[in-house]
Amino acid sequence: MTDRAGRRRRVARRVLPPLAVFLLVLGGWTVVSYGLLPPRRRFLLPPVDQVIRVGFLDPDNRAELLDALALTSRVAGTGLAVAVLLGVGLGVLMAQTRWLERAIYPYVVVVQTIPVLALVPLFGFWFGFGFASRVLVCVLLSLFPLVANTLFGIRSVPAAQHQLFDLHRASRWRRLVKLQLPAALPSIFTGLRIAAGGSVIGAVVGDFFFRQGQPGLGILIDMYRSRLAAEQMFAAVLLASALGIAVFVVFGALARWAVGRWHESAE
Amino acid sequence: MTGASEVVTAPAPLLRLAGVTKSFPDGTDAVAGVDLVVRPGELVAVVGPSGCGKSTLLHLVAGLARPSGGTLTRATDRVGYVFQDPTLLPWRTVRRNVELFGELADLPRAERRRRAERVLAAVGLTEFADHRPGQLSGGMRMRAALARALLVEPELFLFDEPFAALDEITRQDMGEELLRLFDQRGFGAIFVTHSVAEAVYLASRVLVMSARPGRVLREIEVAVAHPRRPEFRRTDTFATLVGEVSEALAVGSAR
Numbered sequence: 015m016t017d018r019a020g021r022r023r024r025v026a027r028r029v030l031p032p033l034a035v036f037l038l039v040l041g042g043w044t045v046v047s048y049g050l051l052p053p054r055r056r057f058l059l060p061p062v063d064q065v066i067r068v069g070f071l072d073p074d075n076r077a078e079l080l081d082a083l084a085l086t087s088r089v090a091g092t093g094l095a096v097a098v099l100l101g102v103g104l105g106v107l108m109a110q111t112r113w114l115e116r117a118i119y120p121y122v123v124v125v126q127t128i129p130v131l132a133l134v135p136l137f138g139f140w141f142g143f144g145f146a147s148r149v150l151v152c153v154l155l156s157l158f159p160l161v162a163n164t165l166f167g168i169r170s171v172p173a174a175q176h177q178l179f180d181l182h183r184a185s186r187w188r189r190l191v192k193l194q195l196p197a198a199l200p201s202i203f204t205g206l207r208i209a210a211g212g213s214v215i216g217a218v219v220g221d222f223f224f225r226q227g228q229p230g231l232g233i234l235i236d237m238y239r240s241r242l243a244a245e246q247m248f249a250a251v252l253l254a255s256a257l258g259i260a261v262f263v264v265f266g267a268l269a270r271w272a273v274g275r276w277h278e279s280a281e
Numbered sequence: 282m283t284g285a286s287e288v289v290t291a292p293a294p295l296l297r298l299a300g301v302t303k304s305f306p307d308g309t310d311a312v313a314g315v316d317l318v319v320r321p322g323e324l325v326a327v328v329g330p331s332g333c334g335k336s337t338l339l340h341l342v343a344g345l346a347r348p349s350g351g352t353l354t355r356a357t358d359r360v361g362y363v364f365q366d367p368t369l370l371p372w373r374t375v376r377r378n379v380e381l382f383g384e385l386a387d388l389p390r391a392e393r394r395r396r397a398e399r400v401l402a403a404v405g406l407t408e409f410a411d412h413r414p415g416q417l418s419g420g421m422r423m424r425a426a427l428a429r430a431l432l433v434e435p436e437l438f439l440f441d442e443p444f445a446a447l448d449e450i451t452r453q454d455m456g457e458e459l460l461r462l463f464d465q466r467g468f469g470a471i472f473v474t475h476s477v478a479e480a481v482y483l484a485s486r487v488l489v490m491s492a493r494p495g496r497v498l499r500e501i502e503v504a505v506a507h508p509r510r511p512e513f514r515r516t517d518t519f520a521t522l523v524g525e526v527s528e529a530l531a532v533g534s535a536r
């Protein structure tokens with residue numbers, strides 16, 4: 015009884031403060047829209063209820079938004095999946111031999127340093143404005159944290175733990191599977207969380223630059239803006255933000271599930 | 282020195298070092314000409330000033346490093362090694378940590394399980410088999426490390442200051458635990474320690490090493506048969522031996 019009450023109180027203590035801030039923001043938004051902005055200029059910040067009514071409750075508009083959300087999620091998800099395979103693979107490879115690290119690392123850093131979004135027109139030019147180009151943008155935006163964190167995680171394995179495997183002359187493969195990868199998992203998950211955010215940004219912002227092909231959330235936002243369809247634009251922006259937040263929460267939970275039982279950084 | 286008649290009846294040595302040296306690439310001479318024989322049922326304690334090459338010596342014996350000179354003959358591959366830190370893998374449960382060497386030696390799963398149950402029981406960790414190292418006390422972690430080494434059913438045991446990080450009471454408990462296992466299984470062992478009392482209490486022989494580069498200064502026989510009882514700590518023999526080892530150690534460190 016008291017246990018359950020205590021639990022409820024703990025949950026309340028965690029949920030209530032951010033909820034209060036959320037309500038405050040909604041309140042402020044409403045005050046600005048209805049109170050401060052004259053009706054003529056209300057498109058600058060359309061009231062919440064209008065955004066919901068026009069953007070989400072109208073069946074046609076909703077279908078348009080959800081289709082775009084589906085496409086953007088698919089692009090971000092595919093990009094992230096490719097980046098995970100490539101990034102963890104590269105990290106593992108680089109951790110095996112110093113010269114491979116020296117050979118590859120500069121280029122991984124280059125990919126991180128160049129403004130990937132500026133290359134978007136080039137990708138469109140080369141590969142068309144379809145799915146592949148959009149995925150490529152996401153991969154380039156999310157690769158670095160995965161490579162860097164995988165490499166760091168593997169390199170951070172204490173020498174004493176390696177000695178356990180030295181004692182039995184364990185093969186490279188066994189060492190990788192039984193020691194290096196599990197030890198690097200918390201670090202890889204940190205990279206994954208950052209990479210997932212990067213991939214969502216790549217999918218949404220990349221869209222702005224494509225402006226062609228099937229519309230994702232970015233193209234929709236841009237289109238609504240040019241039509242001055244403020245309510246729909248806000249709905250699309252909210253949806254894009256929600257996607258980013260959802261990805262953050264999901265990958266946080268995933269990290270806790272995978273390594274939380276033994277690693278404190280996941281807490 | 283053992284008498285000639287004893288040599289004939291003594292079991293074949295598990296380990297023989299003759300003039301073993303180790304220099305590191307940076308020029309550090311860690312071990313300079315160590316002679317040492319370990320037979321089954323012998324527990325050899327090694328004491329010496331910090332940095333005199335005790336850990337290096339164990340590395341050489343375990344094959345983690347190669348001698349730079351001299352000969353090292355080891356008659357068994359079943360070597361248990363217990364480091365100063367328990368070095369458990371934090372993502373594995375105690376049971377899976379204990380099974381690690383079984384996996385690396387390709388023991389069948391059922392055999393691994395069976396042995397793990399047995400060694401966990403031997404160190405009194407059965408109840409904690411499914412805990413992770415992070416949930417255990419320091420003493421329990423050390424027991425887990427001991428169980429892990431026991432899994433390979435070692436004929437030769439190497440201990441590198443295994444109880445140094447424990448409080449005095451736990452340390453003595455672990456000493457008793459170790460003696461019990463030693464009496465049951467009759468392995469040969471090298472036990473590196475900084476505690477002269479611990480060395481004399483546990484060992485059949487105490488090796489005193491000089492400051493770096495490490496050589497064997499003296500070998501002091503502890504002529505009290507195992508099994509040892511805690512009362513041994515309060516005997517005159519014990520006090521005399523502790524004095525003798527301490528004196529040799531002081532001479533070695535002074536140089």
Ligand SMILES: Nc1ncnc2c1ncn2[C@@H]1O[C@H](COP(=O)(O)OP(=O)(O)OP(=O)(O)O)[C@@H](O)[C@H]1O
Pocket residue numbers: 305306307309310311329330331332333334335336337338493
């Ligand atoms: N890989 C290495 N390269 C160079 N020097 C080393 C290396 N490993 C150990 N040494 C040096 O060799 C000497 C002996 O080291 P070792 O760890 O064997 O000493 P130890 O007797 O175990 O000391 P302690 O009692 O402090 O544990 C030290 O001076 C140490 O600095």
Ligand SMILES: [Mg+2]
Pocket residue numbers: 335336337441
């Ligand atoms: Mg040492």
